[in-house]
Every structure is written in C-alpha cells, then in structure tokens.
Amino acid sequence: MEEPKIGVFICHCGTNIAGTVDIDEVREFAAGLPGVVSARDYKFTCSEPGQLQIKEDVKNLGLNRVVVAACSPRMHEITFRKAVAEVGLNPYLLQIANIREQDSWVHKNGSTEKAKALIRAAVQRANLLESLERREVPVTPSVLVVGGGIAGIQAALNIANANHKVYLVEREPSIGGRMIQLDKTFPTLDCSSCILTPKMAAVGSHPNIELMTYSEVEDVSGYIGNFKVKVRKKPRYVDSELCTGCGICIEKCPWKTDSEFDMGLGKRKAVYTPFPQAVPNVPVIDPDVCVYFEKGTCRACEKFCPPGAIAWDQKEETVELEVGAIIVATGYDLLDPSPLTQYGYKRLDNVITSLEFERMCSATGPTGGELVLKDGSAPQSVAIIHCVGSRDKNYCEYCSRVCCMYALKYSHLIGEKTDADVYQLYIDMRCYGKGFEEFYKRLSDEGVNFVRGKVAQVTDQVAGEEEQGKLVVVTEDTLLGRMLRIPVDMVILCPAMVARADADEVARRFLINRGADGFFLERHPKLEPVATASDGVFVVGCAQGPKDIPDTVAQASAGAAEALSLIDRGTVEIEAATAVVDEEMCSGCKICLALCPYNAITFDEEKKLANVNDILCKGCGVCVAACPSAAITGRHFTDKQIFAEIDGLLADVKPPLVAV
Amino acid sequence: MVRQIINPYKEAVDIVKEMGGEALRLCYQCGLCTGACPWNVLKSFPVRKLMHEAQLGLLDFEAEDMWACVTCGNCVQQCPRGVEIIDVMRAMRRTIVALGVGPVPDSLRVTMKNLAGTGNPWGEPTEKRADWAQGLNVKPFSNGAQMLYFPCCTTAYDASVSRIGKATATVLQKVGASFGILGSKEACCGESARKAGDEELFQRLVQENTAAFAESGASTMVVSSPHCYYTFMNEYPIAQNGLQVLHSTQYLAGLLREGKLKFSKEVKKRVAYHDPCYLGRHSGVYDEPREVLSSIPGVELIELPNNRENSICCGGGGGNVWMETKPGERLAEVRAEQALDVGADVLALACPYCMLMFEGCLTQDVLDRLELRDITELVAEAM
Ligand SMILES: Cc1cc2nc3c(=O)[nH]c(=O)nc-3n(C[C@H](O)[C@H](O)[C@H](O)COP(=O)(O)OP(=O)(O)OC[C@H]3O[C@@H](n4cnc5c(N)ncnc54)[C@H](O)[C@@H]3O)c2cc1C
Ligand code: SF4
Numbered sequence A: 001m002e003e004p005k006i007g008v009f010i011c012h013c014g015t016n017i018a019g020t021v022d023i024d025e026v027r028e029f030a031a032g033l034p035g036v037v038s039a040r041d042y043k044f045t046c047s048e049p050g051q052l053q054i055k056e057d058v059k060n061l062g063l064n065r066v067v068v069a070a071c072s073p074r075m076h077e078i079t080f081r082k083a084v085a086e087v088g089l090n091p092y093l094l095q096i097a098n099i100r101e102q103d104s105w106v107h108k109n110g111s112t113e114k115a116k117a118l119i120r121a122a123v124q125r126a127n128l129l130e131s132l133e134r135r136e137v138p139v140t141p142s143v144l145v146v147g148g149g150i151a152g153i154q155a156a157l158n159i160a161n162a163n164h165k166v167y168l169v170e171r172e173p174s175i176g177g178r179m180i181q182l183d184k185t186f187p188t189l190d191c192s193s194c195i196l197t198p199k200m201a202a203v204g205s206h207p208n209i210e211l212m213t214y215s216e217v218e219d220v221s222g223y224i225g226n227f228k229v230k231v232r233k234k235p236r237y238v239d240s241e242l243c244t245g246c247g248i249c250i251e252k253c254p255w256k257t258d259s260e261f262d263m264g265l266g267k268r269k270a271v272y273t274p275f276p277q278a279v280p281n282v283p284v285i286d287p288d289v290c291v292y293f294e295k296g297t298c299r300a301c302e303k304f305c306p307p308g309a310i311a312w313d314q315k316e317e318t319v320e321l322e323v324g325a326i327i328v329a330t331g332y333d334l335l336d337p338s339p340l341t342q343y344g345y346k347r348l349d350n351v352i353t354s355l356e357f358e359r360m361c362s363a364t365g366p367t368g369g370e371l372v373l374k375d376g377s378a379p380q381s382v383a384i385i386h387c388v389g390s391r392d393k394n395y396c397e398y399c400s401r402v403c404c405m406y407a408l409k410y411s412h413l414i415g416e417k418t419d420a421d422v423y424q425l426y427i428d429m430r431c432y433g434k435g436f437e438e439f440y441k442r443l444s445d446e447g448v449n450f451v452r453g454k455v456a457q458v459t460d461q462v463a464g465e466e467e468q469g470k471l472v473v474v475t476e477d478t479l480l481g482r483m484l485r486i487p488v489d490m491v492i493l494c495p496a497m498v499a500r501a502d503a504d505e506v507a508r509r510f511l512i513n514r515g516a517d518g519f520f521l522e523r524h525p526k527l528e529p530v531a532t533a534s535d536g537v538f539v540v541g542c543a544q545g546p547k548d549i550p551d552t553v554a555q556a557s558a559g560a561a562e563a564l565s566l567i568d569r570g571t572v573e574i575e576a577a578t579a580v581v582d583e584e585m586c587s588g589c590k591i592c593l594a595l596c597p598y599n600a601i602t603f604d605e606e607k608k609l610a611n612v613n614d615i616l617c618k619g620c621g622v623c624v625a626a627c628p629s630a631a632i633t634g635r636h637f638t639d640k641q642i643f644a645e646i647d648g649l650l651a652d653v654k655p656p657l658v659a660v
Numbered sequence B: 001m002v003r004q005i006i007n008p009y010k011e012a013v014d015i016v017k018e019m020g021g022e023a024l025r026l027c028y029q030c031g032l033c034t035g036a037c038p039w040n041v042l043k044s045f046p047v048r049k050l051m052h053e054a055q056l057g058l059l060d061f062e063a064e065d066m067w068a069c070v071t072c073g074n075c076v077q078q079c080p081r082g083v084e085i086i087d088v089m090r091a092m093r094r095t096i097v098a099l100g101v102g103p104v105p106d107s108l109r110v111t112m113k114n115l116a117g118t119g120n121p122w123g124e125p126t127e128k129r130a131d132w133a134q135g136l137n138v139k140p141f142s143n144g145a146q147m148l149y150f151p152c153c154t155t156a157y158d159a160s161v162s163r164i165g166k167a168t169a170t171v172l173q174k175v176g177a178s179f180g181i182l183g184s185k186e187a188c189c190g191e192s193a194r195k196a197g198d199e200e201l202f203q204r205l206v207q208e209n210t211a212a213f214a215e216s217g218a219s220t221m222v223v224s225s226p227h228c229y230y231t232f233m234n235e236y237p238i239a240q241n242g243l244q245v246l247h248s249t250q251y252l253a254g255l256l257r258e259g260k261l262k263f264s265k266e267v268k269k270r271v272a273y274h275d276p277c278y279l280g281r282h283s284g285v286y287d288e289p290r291e292v293l294s295s296i297p298g299v300e301l302i303e304l305p306n307n308r309e310n311s312i313c314c315g316g317g318g319g320n321v322w323m324e325t326k327p328g329e330r331l332a333e334v335r336a337e338q339a340l341d342v343g344a345d346v347l348a349l350a351c352p353y354c355m356l357m358f359e360g361c362l363t364q365d366v367l368d369r370l371e372l373r374d375i376t377e378l379v380a381e382a383m
C-alpha cells in the first residue's frame, strides 16, 4: 500500500462545535499524528468553500486519505464522499470523526480531549482504509403503491402521469380510504366526495395504473431498484371483466350486515360496494354473510345479474410483480374510545365518534345527511370533546393534529343542519396550518362555546331538572377555575389517530421501522421525511403519522418524486461495504445463513461454502461477528480497521480493571 | 390584586418544586385532576390551580386547600401528563410543617403530637395497645409462630373499630393459623403522618417498626389496614428484610383457594363493597376482597356505581381522618347514598380508616338502613 498522506479537516459548525471544543488545540494535535500531512479548520466544512478547501488539498498536497472531524456521518458522509470523488479520490478513503453529536453536543467538560481521541481514532483507521468500487445495477421502472387512500391515489397518479407503470394495491373493495368517508373538509369546507371522486376515477381508468383492490401484499424480496412482490387477491365472486356495475345484485340480495364504511351506523348487503361511487365499481360477495356459502341456497344475485358475472368458483390468486420502488400509504385507524370508560362510548346513547359523525353528515350516509339522535329527533345541544386519548400518557402521547380543526368544522356543520348549541371542550386550540387561524376566527364568529378543560366524565346521572334526559359533560373550565356541568343531547368524541392494527406486520414485510408512537418511521424527520430505513421503500400520508389532507397530499407527491428519481435514473449504485466470505476458511457450518436479516447468504452445496450476495447484503456485519471460523470480512469494517480505531480512541485511557 | 412572581417563601416554594419534581413541570393545565377529584361533587377544590401555583411558586400556604386532598389517587391515575399530584400535595404540607409558613389544622397538630409521644394518634398509653385482644386468647408473637398480625392503631384503640381486630383474630383461630401480635412493641405505620407533612416523625416510626419487626423474626405479616399495607410495601425497607406482607383480604383469598376457608352459616345480605383507595388504586388489589365476599354463603355481592379503579374515597385519606369534616363535605355520605341506591343492606369495608369515617359521618337514620361491616366480620359470622 502507498504511504498514507492524510489531511484532517476540522469543522467549527458555527458555535455548535467551536463553542465547547478548543479548535486550535485540536488542530495542532491532529497535525502531529502519524500519517497526517495537513490539518485545517473552517467555520462550515460542509459549505462550498469548506469543500473546496478539501479538494484543493487533495490536489495540491497529494492527499490520499481524508478525515473530516464534524457532525455525524449520517448527516454529511455522502457530501464529503462526493467532494473527494470529484478530485479523483476513492470515496471509501474518507473517514468522519463525529465530534458534534458524540462530543460537543453531549459534554460540558472534556469535549476538547474527546475530540482529540475521536480524531486520533479516525486517523488510525484512515491509515488502513482501502478503495472499494461500487457497482451499478439496472432498475425495474415501475412502482408499487400500497394503500389507496388519498395518499396512495396522489402518489400513483403522479407516477403514472410521468409515464411509469404503477401497481396500486388496496385491501378494501374500493379505493378512497378515510377521506371518502368524510363529509366536508376543513379549512375550505369543500365536499370530500366532490374533490376525491374525480381522482379515484382517474386512477381507475389510467392506462399506467394497474389497480388491485381487495388485495394485500403477502411477501417482498429483492432490493432497491429490483423488488419482487407477491400480491394476494381475494376472490370477489364477481367477474370484473363481465360486471357492468349495474348494481342489480345488490338490490336483490336479501342478506344484510353492519356497514364498515358507515361505521356500523347503517347496513350493507352480503353483495356490496362500500359506497355508490366505489372504484372499481364492481361489487364483492362477503362469504361470511352470504348464505350460499353456508347453506348452498339463495343465489338471488346470480339469477338477476344481466351479464352473468357472479362467479362462485373464484379462488384466491397470488400475483407476482417486479418493481423498482415501493410507496407505503396504509393510513391510520381511530383509537377505540370504549376503554376510556369516563366518556361512556358504547354505554351511553348518543355518544359517538368523529368518524360516525362524518358518516351521519354525509348525504350518502346512513341518515341521508341528517343529524339525529337515537330517537330520531334533532339535538338541541352538542358537546365536542377534543383529545380523546391524544396528548395523554395513558393512551397516545402525541397530538393527533387534525382534531381541533375538524371539531371546528363540526360546529359549522351542526349549525347548518340544526339550531343546536355547540360546546367545544378543548385543552389547547391548535390551528397552525394555512387558512386555519382564519377558519378558527370564522367559527368563533359563528357563535361557538369554547370551554377550556379536559373532560372528566360524561354521565347520564342527572343532578337537576334541567339535566333531565340529557348527557351531562363534567369538566373544569380552567379559565374560569370552576367545575361545570354541561347538559347536552349529543357528545362527539375526537379519538386519537393511531397506527393501523396490522402496522407491525406491514413494517416487517417491508423492512421498515416504527416509531415509539407506532407509526412508520421516516429516515430523517426534516431532510428525508418520506424515506425509510429500507432503501427504495418510502412512506407517505398518515401511515407516517397523523396529518391532514393538505400535508398528506404534499407528502404523497414527495414520495412519488423520490420514487421517480430512483426509477428514472435507470440504474442504482449498490453499496460496496458488504461482507465477503474467504473460501479457504469457511468450514460450511451454515451459522451465518440463519442470522442474515436480509437473506443475502446462500449455500453452495457442492463446494460446501457460504456465499454472500453483495447486492442483497447491507453490510450490517452480523455474519462477520458470528462466523466461528473468522471466514467473513466486512469490507470497509475489517477487524484491523476497527481495532486501529479502538486503539486510537483509548490511547490515553489507562488499562481498565480486568473483569473476572 | 396583581400578584407578582416573587414569593416571600422562596425556600418553601423551592422545596415543593423539587419534591413535585420533573412531573410537576409537565402539568399542562388541562384540569382533568379537578374534575376527577371526588371533592368536586361537594365543594370547590382547585387541584389544577394548585399545580399551576406550585409551578410558578405562587402557593398560598395559609389556604385551607393545603389540607383538603385525601390522597385518593384518582387524579394521579388519570393525569395525561403523569403528574404525581399527591407528592405535590405532600410537599406543600411538609413545607408548612417543617418551615412554619402556614397554619396546621389544630386537630392534625394534636394528632401528630400524640403520634410522636406514644406511637398512636390518640396519645393512649402504649401498654394498652394489646387491650383489644383481651379475652380472645391472642398470643404475643413468638419466634415459633408462623405469622404476625398487625392490627393498625385505629383497630387497636378505637372502641368501635376494634371489632375488625377481633373478627380477624377469630377467623385466624378458626382456620388454625399460628399467629401472634407485637402489642406494645409496635407503633403506627406513620402513613398519615407522612401525608400530613410530618416527614421527620414518619422516618422515626419507620425506624422503630423496622427494628421491632426484625427483632421479632417474623417472616409473614397480615395487616388490617390498606394504609399500613401500602406503606410497608412501598415505603418501608420490608422486602430487604425478607418479610412478606399481606392484607387480610389477600390472606383470606389465599385460604379460600387452598380450600382452607370453610363456612357453616349463611349471611343472607345484599352486600356492596367499597374499594379503599390504598388497597385498590394505590395497591392494585381489587379481586381478592370480591372473591372472599362472593364465597360467603348467602351473600349477594353488588357493585357500587363507582367501583374498582373508579372508587370514591371515604374522605379519610391524607390525614383527613384526624381532621374535622364539616357537614355537607362528607364523602362518606355520598358513598352511603350510592350503596342505598343500589339496594345494599351492608356496606362491606376493608379498611379501619373507612370504618372510622363512615361511623363518624353517617347519621343514625342511614346507619339503621345500611350496616357497616368489615369483610373479616362477615367471614367470621359465616364460619
Ligand atoms: C374524523 C376525521 C375528520 C377529518 N377531517 C379532515 C378534514 O376535514 N380535512 C383534512 O384535511 N383532513 C381531515 N382528516 C384527516 C384525513 O382523514 C387524513 O389526512 C387522510 O385521510 C389521510 O389519508 P391516507 O391516504 O394517508 O390514509 P387513509 O385514508 O387511512 O388511507 C389508507 C388506505 O390504505 C388501505 N390499507 C391499509 N392497510 C393496508 C394494507 N396492509 N394493504 C393494503 N391496503 C391497506 C386502507 O384501506 C385505506 O384505503 C380527518 C380525519 C378524521 C379522523
Ligand atoms: S390532570 Fe395533570 S396535567 Fe391536567 S391539570 Fe391536573 S396535574 Fe396538570
């Protein structure tokens, strides 16, 4: 190996590092380390002039290794790798010493000493770095979108309009998601159906979109640019090719059950579309409700279907797809408020959830858009309880972000439909979005009663004449500092938005992570808001966390742009820091095979040797550590490199007490 | 009046803030605690406001509110930010007691003085601590016995509550348990001293009792009071000393499961069970008392509207048992009304303080319609 000529570049990061680390002292120390030919500092090494400093030194001083002492490699390793590559240095000959997150940000004392140790470690490691070549592989130019809510719809249309193939997989019989369940939408009060159904129709007829409803992704394998996906299509028992969507089968079917779409407030038939504007407009037969599946009789639908589309012998089908990128847009559920017994949901009549209220308000809903109590009369007074389970360490610690606004929207809708008095029971009004404060003002003007307090109880135990036959909302009005009893006819609960019940399974299937709140985790909250831990898999909409429609749509477009920029390039670079098996040393024990989380290791039965597929390998190093014959090397993280780094880090540390 | 954020009792306020700890800073003033507090049915008790005053250091140490909290834990259980509200209440009282920044209610002061002098709230002579057991053939604890019975000061000294001790001893004898008592060697567990803010006294009682338990060599202890139970389990170094503590209802439920609790008579009554705060919410024991009650032949167990986690305090917790309860401010009355509303003949109790509070607060008219019985009494009657 050539004689190492190392340049060390120390970043001040404004005062982030220079505020606690003595830069001059560290620079002089670095200059004296073996192999270092120059040590420099700069205010912001990541900036244009900062990068130029590095490039000039590589050219002028003939540096063949570069150490940047700055922030976390997760932040700027790519930036600096690019910079050195531009002047002809192999990007793997760059080493980062993280003296910000691991030093200046977390230590009040001793951060200068620690910076020195970290830089010495990086320099010692840099001495042993080797060039690695990245490989490029071709990309399959199509995208899988999972979930057909507004997020999935938006992403699918963006990609399809750019002339790329999209497979949109939706679990329910129709696309539309939660948004199609809503009546009007804040802050502009446009009708949800009016703005969404045209988009749904566009998805249904788009030549570049293959819509797979009533389907779920069963298995994902492969890697960025080249995923293989298995999709399970449930039998509809209606032939989509023959069905004209006339709806006669639904009319004739005598069997009913609670409608999921109407939150159980209305009924649907055994053969049904969830709602009249469904896309695709092809019904499904629910085998749990249809008596034909139980008793072999009825078949009313079949008798009347003009084109003869009923297909009893349909079977579940599995389809295999190849895609270059995946967008997960599986949305959210609402917290079931029944365990919060103080609110009386499911125990007291006329205590309903927000989604139930949306269905009630909808012209296509179970009451034809009328706001009615259990007994059919119109409410005289309504209480809307915010933060049901949100912002509460006993349930969901986070804010659900949309409830304040839709609760305001409800004041307006109630006012449109009835003369009822409306009480908003809130903790804090959070109306932060564009047009939101204006909406808050408008509703204040419409005459809403705002009571600041977290409701302690909703009860039917009345305490006086005026409470007779009412639901009583008991709360402290924290602004008055007084306990209030508010008698109302209807209580609307705004439950927390929560991750889908099957989020864990979905996360495992797509190899993505979940945050403490249960939602899918983005790679970086600010700079990579739709990327995930899995390269080529993106997450958008409420699957990533509670948000309103404008934010969902913006995120979905971002996800589409990311996916497009990936598949449009035609190729992807494959990480070179992967594991490699030394054939001489492998004993064929197969321990590594079971451990690899990415199924990247195969076994050559003839030679009795393990083999790492370096396209699938992510370089996590599990096999390297586990191999009892030390036959596997992690490229860019060889034992020698790691030990050199440790030695550098601990050079000043006295030998520790030996543990027994 | 404009109030400035400068407090003459800075030191006192700092102590409260420190004891309330990080959790106090987290309070976001939602007011759920005020609404959850049982007092709001009867009077105004601004729990949330106190938390904010504590945050800003604007506490009025002279206010009556300093002493109202019955430490029932209903608010703590529900607080969305996990504020340890009882710790804050305790800290305010502790500051008052230690630094004299406000008045301590007279009755409470006398009680604490008695506790300090004689180890019981009434200032009764220590020698009389075992008098409740006279004529019952209860033995002083000796090393050979399997179990130590710790009755609670109220059981030991209060004429109307001592029936709990008597019933417990009778049941223990009937099942053939080998047990004894410490009598004058034990003192109050100190729970109410601590909640009343007298930390010093509490620590002294902990030391005295811990020494007495260690000296006795007992390995199992059965207690009648949930307050003793909670305090021994959570605030004494009991576990380190290898002592197992059981509330009487837990012990009885254990016997029941082993088939050792046998009944010979019926108690034909509609019984409603009142969950004591320190057995239920504070210690999580809800099932055992119900298990025992429903095993008694003839007993029809009915639930009060506020049961288990949602039980309402009798009004005696947090040292309130030693203070005056004004008419119209009696939680015990609310509770008795609930029992009568569901058609109970008997209100079953499992705590000496509850017994004392109900006995003291209910009018004769109510007592004529609603019998107050400790669970052990009902068990003894049916054996
Ligand atoms: C009561 C209420 C009122 C609201 N009102 C407004 C409003 O007025 N204005 C506003 O801007 N926002 C409002 N919102 C927020 C709005 O509902 C969301 O922003 C939006 O619906 C999020 O869309 P999404 O596509 O991310 O998720 P979803 O709408 O939940 O769509 C997800 C889709 O994925 C499908 N899916 C789930 N799991 C799988 C799987 N494993 N495989 C395949 N498919 C799957 C689902 O069936 C669904 O079709 C409201 C929310 C609530 C609760
Ligand atoms: S319930 Fe908790 S957060 Fe709410 S006001 Fe009370 S102490 Fe504060």
Ligand code: SF4
Pocket (backbone or CB within 6 Å): B033, B036, B037, B038, B039, B047, B068, B069, B070, B071, B072, B073, B074, B075, B076, B085, B086
């Ligand atoms: S502990 Fe009980 S009495 Fe004290 S403030 Fe909380 S709810 Fe009220």
